[in-house]
Amino acid sequence: MRPQRPIGVFDSGIGGLTVVHALRRLLPSEALVYLGDTARVPYGTKSHDTIVRYTLQMGALLQQHDPKLIVVACNTASAHGLAALQAVSPCPVLGVIAPGAEAASQSNGPVGVIGTLATVASAAYEEAIRRHRPGAVIHSVACPLLVSLAEEGWVDDPITDAVCRRYLNELPFEVKTVVLGCTHYPILKASLSRARPGTTWIDSGEVAAEAVERLLRNGLGFRTESAPGPLRLILTDASSRLREVGERFLGESLGSLELVDL
Ligand code: DGL
Numbered sequence: 001m002r003p004q005r006p007i008g009v010f011d012s013g014i015g016g017l018t019v020v021h022a023l024r025r026l027l028p029s030e031a032l033v034y035l036g037d038t039a040r041v042p043y044g045t046k047s048h049d050t051i052v053r054y055t056l057q058m059g060a061l062l063q064q065h066d067p068k069l070i071v072v073a074c075n076t077a078s079a080h081g082l083a084a085l086q087a088v089s090p091c092p093v094l095g096v097i098a099p100g101a102e103a104a105s106q107s108n109g110p111v112g113v114i115g116t117l118a119t120v121a122s123a124a125y126e127e128a129i130r131r132h133r134p135g136a137v138i139h140s141v142a143c144p145l146l147v148s149l150a151e152e153g154w155v156d157d158p159i160t161d162a163v164c165r166r167y168l169n170e171l172p173f174e175v176k177t178v179v180l181g182c183t184h185y186p187i188l189k190a191s192l193s194r195a196r197p198g199t200t201w202i203d204s205g206e207v208a209a210e211a212v213e214r215l216l217r218n219g220l221g222f223r224t225e226s227a228p229g230p231l232r233l234i235l236t237d238a239s240s241r242l243r244e245v246g247e248r249f250l251g252e253s254l255g256s257l258e259l260v261d262l
Contacts, residue, residue, distance in 0.1 A: 003221025006031035008067035013041030015183030016073030017249035019205035039237035044116025055081025079124035100204030101128030107177035110137040115181030150184035164195035
């Protein structure tokens with residue numbers, strides 16, 4: 001299985017660095033190759049066909065690095081393009097929706113899901129949660145403004161608090177478990193918690209990292225080096241604010257960035 005090979009992580013932009021952060025915490029020895037489609041972000045406002053096409057292109061680019069596993073960190077790409085990518089990929093492909101849905105299905109009572117317009121329109125979380133808990137009551141709310149607020153760095157700001165309140169107030173009072181179904185939302189956890197105290201938040205990136213750990217343990221194999229695994233960052237565009245925003249998502253400095261042509 002050649003476990004020394006890297007894990008490929010793909011996202012529509014740099015939001016998926018929250019998933020890389022979770023992976024590096026849980027599996028520090030693994031080598032990671034991150035591919036962010038910063039030239040075409042956001043995916044969350046695009047159509048199904050376009051998201052599938054972009055997901056397949058990004059998957060093909062990642063294959064050049066001979067990954068042992070591809071993680072689709074982007075919820076929107078997982079919702080629309082995962083099956084298409086799995087059908088053509090020579091290595092296993094894990095999306096973030098199945099792990100997040102499984103974690104949510106273990107709670108009692110109705111479940112809330114927040115995500116991009118395209119993720120919510122796909123009903124992918126609903127289907128995945130009902131696979132585990134057929135009668136589950138699920139309320140989904142698209143929160144398109146939250147991506148911009150997270151990228152703007154308004155993580156502790158009354159405006160973000162108000163926007164979170166406005167979106168989360170669409171969820172019935174009985175909803176006590178909410179899936180953060182978007183790469184950017186973990187950054188806004190403080191605002192979200194202020195808007196809806198007492199909620200259990202399921203971070204789809206964190207539970208995806210746990211699912212990666214299980215896949216490695218059950219056959220793909222762990223990289224054996226004890227030194228911290230290298231992180232290669234490859235983007236389709238590097239705008240001026242990218243480093244500042246990316247470091248907020250990753251929680252460490254970004255190091256060198258490579259650009260790839262589409
Ligand atoms: N990465 C996307 C997601 O998790 C959010 C940004 C976008 O719309 O592309 O759904």
